[in-house]
Amino acid sequence: MKILYLTTVIPTSRKTGGEIASQNFIDALKRNGHDVVVIAYQRLGDIQQESKNEIIVGKRHIESNKSRLYPLLWMGDSLLRKYPYSAAKYYSLNYVKSVKNILSNDTYDAVIVDHAQICWIADLLSKKIKKIIFIAHNIEHEVYLTQCQNTHNPLTKYIYQREATLIQTCEDYLASLAIQVWTLTPHDSKYFWKLNPNTQAFDLPSSLNIRFNSWQHPVSSKKFDIGIIGSWTWNANMLGLKWFFQQVYPHLPKNLSIHVAGKGAEWLSGEYDNVHYCGFVPDVQEFMSQAKAIAIPSVAGGGIQIKTLDAIASGLPIVATPTALRGIFEYPAGIEVAEQADKFADILTDLVTKTDFTENSRISLLEERKQWLQLRQQQFTTKVNNAINSLGY
Numbered sequence: 001m002k003i004l005y006l007t008t009v010i011p012t013s014r015k016t017g018g019e020i021a022s023q024n025f026i027d028a029l030k031r032n033g034h035d036v037v038v039i040a041y042q043r044l045g046d047i048q049q050e051s052k053n054e055i056i057v058g059k060r061h062i063e064s065n066k067s068r069l070y071p072l073l074w075m076g077d078s079l080l081r082k083y084p085y086s087a088a089k090y091y092s093l094n095y096v097k098s099v100k101n102i103l104s105n106d107t108y109d110a111v112i113v114d115h116a117q118i119c120w121i122a123d124l125l126s127k128k129i130k131k132i133i134f135i136a137h138n139i140e141h142e143v144y145l146t147q148c149q150n151t152h153n154p155l156t157k158y159i160y161q162r163e164a165t166l167i168q169t170c171e172d173y174l175a176s177l178a179i180q181v182w183t184l185t186p187h188d189s190k191y192f193w194k195l196n197p198n199t200q201a202f203d204l205p206s207s208l209n210i211r212f213n214s215w216q217h218p219v220s221s222k223k224f225d226i227g228i229i230g231s232w233t234w235n236a237n238m239l240g241l242k243w244f245f246q247q248v249y250p251h252l253p254k255n256l257s258i259h260v261a262g263k264g265a266e267w268l269s270g271e272y273d274n275v276h277y278c279g280f281v282p283d284v285q286e287f288m289s290q291a292k293a294i295a296i297p298s299v300a301g302g303g304i305q306i307k308t309l310d311a312i313a314s315g316l317p318i319v320a321t322p323t324a325l326r327g328i329f330e331y332p333a334g335i336e337v338a339e340q341a342d343k344f345a346d347i348l349t350d351l352v353t354k355t356d357f358t359e360n361s362r363i364s365l366l367e368e369r370k371q372w373l374q375l376r377q378q379q380f381t382t383k384v385n386n387a388i389n390s391l392g393y
Helices: 017-031 070-081 093-105 116-128 140-149 154-177 186-193 235-251 284-289 306-314 341-353 359-389
Strands: 002-009 035-043 054-060 110-114 132-136 180-183 199-201 224-229 258-261 275-279 291-296 318-320 335-337
Touching: 002 017, 002 093, 002 116, 017 035, 017 110, 017 306, 017 359, 035 093, 054 093, 093 116, 110 116, 116 132, 116 154, 132 154, 140 154, 140 235, 180 186, 186 199, 224 284, 224 341, 235 291, 235 341, 258 284, 284 291, 284 306, 291 306, 291 341, 306 318, 306 359, 318 341
Parallel strands: 002 035, 002 110, 035 054, 110 132, 132 180, 180 199, 224 258, 224 291, 258 275, 291 318, 318 335
Antiparallel strands: none
């Protein structure tokens, strides 16, 4: 089957959770023998070469906090066109023309709209193709409503409320237009099922493979006690990081070393004596392998947490909030869940100071994690294939 995959940014660099999720779907489709052509922007500053199955419609800032004056232009476009800000950010005539040209010059069996943020392409698609699949990475309006509730600034509250209202209109329209809706969690699936009964949730796999040396190294060789990693440019993730340092950190012994990786948390540099901010790290697994335990302090957001799946692949002990484990059920051993800050800190301290892990117990845990991840990958690939094949040719 020939499939046109429309998304926001070329996902092959896998720099954010959304890109990792998108690439997982693309890889699964290719693995099942489908011909996939991807249309998207390239992140400004990225230097990867355009491949034969990718059409780059332009280079653009992706993270708003490093986009200089562009957010003002996007907000102006949002007000003018009555689009959500997050949709206006990705709108361009070049994108629309590229999609129009490729649909005029070639035939596709299906089009996948990846993210509600490109909802503005829906009217064009509805005139040219019958089989549209909408991939909803989150219930976007719920994410913005949560952020609205977490701010007391009247202007910020208005902006988040406006965004929630407008993006919900986009989500609902795409869901009703699509022949299928794919989500990343059962929670999200329940919402979209009311709009489109052909909705199903996919258990996203990790993009990483188990490295057995992550636990075979003795605890004494670890470079720091607690590792935290995420894309902090996304405000929902930042809320979790701030919760950790405002609520959890005061309960932790100050002799424990904490390393934080990921873009967007520069404010941490020099803020705490026992905390080191690493910024962006090119090798996620290498960073995690240097920790004694991984903390995942998520308190907001939607969809599935890619960093949770990657932490499972690290083979290390994990302390996570219930939010961090959304969409992940029957998870393997070595994962502790805590919602209250003091309990989160107590469990994390116990894991870091625990010394009774034998080599056999570590290898056993790694084997369980590996089998869990492999099964999840197989089930994901099969489910994607079944969903596509149900469309018919």
